[in-house]
Amino acid sequence: MPQIHPSAVVDPGARLADDVEVGPHAFIDANVTIGPGCRILHGAHIGRWTRLGANNTLYPGAVVGHDPQDVGYKGEEAWTEIGDGNIIREGVTIHRGNRPGTQTRVGNHNFFMVNSHIAHNCVIGNHVILVNGALLAGHVEVGDRAIISGNCQVHQFVRIGPFAMMRGGSGAAKDVPPYCINDGLNWLRAINVVGLRRSGFDAGRIRAVKEAFKTLFRANLPLAEALQRVAEDPGCTADVRLMLDFIRESKRGVGSGRGSSRE
Structure with missing residues (x-):
């Protein structure tokens, strides 16, 4: 009993x-x-x-x-x-x-x-x-192995992708794509490299995700063009495709890189 x-x-x-x-x-x-x-x-x-x-x-x-x-x-x-x-x-x-x-x-x-x-x-x-x-x-939807740090705030209907991380005190009113670190308000700072290593990603998998991140959030391209470039790259992996699909399915839009024309 x-x-x-x-x-x-x-x-x-x-x-x-x-x-x-x-x-x-x-x-x-x-x-x-x-x-x-x-x-x-x-x-x-x-x-x-x-x-x-x-x-x-x-x-x-x-x-x-x-x-x-x-x-x-x-x-x-x-x-x-x-x-x-x-x-x-x-x-x-x-x-x-x-x-x-x-x-x-x-x-x-x-x-x-x-x-x-x-x-x-x-x-x-x-x-x-x-x-x-x-x-x-x-x-709110939160994907596998995501980390929402102390005192973070996530707006209703926002999605936090798998392996993403929100830094302490940050806010998300837009979706945070897989593998990304959200800082401030809707600023995608970098890839969550430490989290990916802890989850068993090898150097090649991490490198592919980092290269995709640079094109999507650092090249100052219109998002549609950046998505197409990454999708057509011969190095586009299953991990990268997960990120692309997440962004395409977003209804609230995704965060951006600081200084981007999409900010």
């Missing part, structure tokens, strides 16, 4: 795996499913219509699956889906979807540090890190 502290409140309609641990003064609402190996530490709160996979840890004061911060939300059934192996530290907030049948989705093996916020309808990939105070507005 789950280990539930006597001071915790668990709705009878919640379903907990046999080895779940629930600490003092934690609260688990109705229509919640919690998978094996999860630890819900003291004072954590899990709102209704939330599903947690296996081996997640919610630290004290974390709030997962509560109402979205949206004045149009009227209590309709909307969901929060959490994968496996996530670390959700003190004061983290992850809100459910803001309209009937919608959801906020979090993948696997992410690390959300103290007081970071994931708003309604966000989609978070795998191995993502949100550092203390990072704030994601509604409908």
Whole structure:
């Protein structure tokens, strides 16, 4: 049976795996499913219509699956889906979807540090890190192995590409392409070389991405022309094509290099 502290409140309609641990003064609402190996530490709160996979840890004061911060939300059934192996530290907030049948989705093996916020309808990939105070507005998408540094702010509907990084205190009101470092407001400073090395990219793969970055964000070309040049280059790799596809699919536009005519 789950280990539930006597001071915790668990709705009878919640379903907990046999080895779940629930600490003092934690609260688990109705229509919640919690998978094996999860630890819900003291004072954590899990709102209704939330599903947690296996081996997640919610630290004290974390709030997962509560109402979205949206004045149009009227209590309709909307969901929060959490994968496996996530670390959700003190004061983290992850809100459910803001309209009937919608959801906020979090993948696997992410690390959300103290007081970071994931708003309604966000989609978070795998191995993502949100550092203390990072704030994601509604409908933000974050790709695998991206890093959102401390006190960063991401505007609603913005996409952060895989392996991208936002430097501490920076803001993104436009999409951040894969592999790029976002600095200031919408400034693409460079390629996240350290992150790529840590993720197993060899020198050749990194070199190809860096060359594409120079053409796209340093050559002062119209974006359409820069995209075509990179696509037609014989050295265009699968990694580079991922970047090109991401940029072409952007609805908000992407950040630019400082001093670019597109800034």
